Each structure stands twice: as C-alpha cells, then as structure tokens.
Amino acid sequence: MAEVAILVASLAVSAGSAYSANQNQRRAVSSQNAALTAQREQNELQAARQRRDVIRTSRVARARATNAAASQGVMGSSGNLGGLASIQAQLGSNLSFLDSYNRLSDVASEQLGRANTYTQRAETASSVGRVAMQVAGNSAPLGAAFDRMFKGG
Numbered sequence: 001m002a003e004v005a006i007l008v009a010s011l012a013v014s015a016g017s018a019y020s021a022n023q024n025q026r027r028a029v030s031s032q033n034a035a036l037t038a039q040r041e042q043n044e045l046q047a048a049r050q051r052r053d054v055i056r057t058s059r060v061a062r063a064r065a066t067n068a069a070a071s072q073g074v075m076g077s078s079g080n081l082g083g084l085a086s087i088q089a090q091l092g093s094n095l096s097f098l099d100s101y102n103r104l105s106d107v108a109s110e111q112l113g114r115a116n117t118y119t120q121r122a123e124t125a126s127s128v129g130r131v132a133m134q135v136a137g138n139s140a141p142l143g144a145a146f147d148r149m150f151k152g153g
Helices: 004-074 078-136 139-151
Strands: none
Touching: 004 078
C-alpha cells in the first residue's frame, strides 16, 4: 500500500511541477512579448524623430538653395530647379530607407515574439513528456501494487 501512495505522490508532484513550469514559461513569454512591444514603440518614436530630422534637413537645404539662387539672380534657372529637384529626390530616398528599416524592425520583433511562443510550447510538451516517461517507468511497480491492493495478492 505504501508503494502505491509513494508512486501516486511522486506522479502528483511531477505533474504539479510540470504545470508550474508551464505557467512560469507562459509568464516569461508574456513578459518577453511586452518587452518587444515596448521596444517596438521605442523604435517608432526614434523613427518619427529621424523622419522629422530628415525633413528638416531637406527644408534647410531647399531654403539655402533658394536663397542662394535669389541672391545671385538665377531664380528659376535650370541649375536652380535641378538643385531643388535633387534635394527633393534625396528626401524621398531618405524617407523610403527609414520606412524600409522600420518595416524590417517590426518583422524582426514579430518573429522574436513567435519564437518565444514556440519555445514555450516546446518546453511544455517536454514537461508533459517527462511526466509520461515517469509514469511509464513506474508502471510495473504501480501494476504490482494495484494487483496486490485489488486482487488481494
């Protein structure tokens, strides 16, 4: 009888441990995902600041080019218009780069979140597997104990 009680208690502790590990893994994944979300928001703030800086730099360059052309009396000339078009093209290129960079950062954050979730699922499955292996390893003593208990042998 004591064998059965010890085996049942052992299995209960093992199952409880697996459950506790699963709950803590879920909490860890949740915390990691929250950190990734905060990091993504931080990146978005930085990206907004970079966009403003790029636009500001472009406006300053455009104003300087316009001022220089006006002071030299060549406002509206092909050189002036070409320079302004070049500044505008550079602005578009810089903004496009920032947008691409931010999209890649978002994808990376999303993939890290998925990886955390899959890691947690794998660890849960592993815990359940360990419990099953303990039950399988103890099946002969359990069977013998149950036979003695219920068949009177």
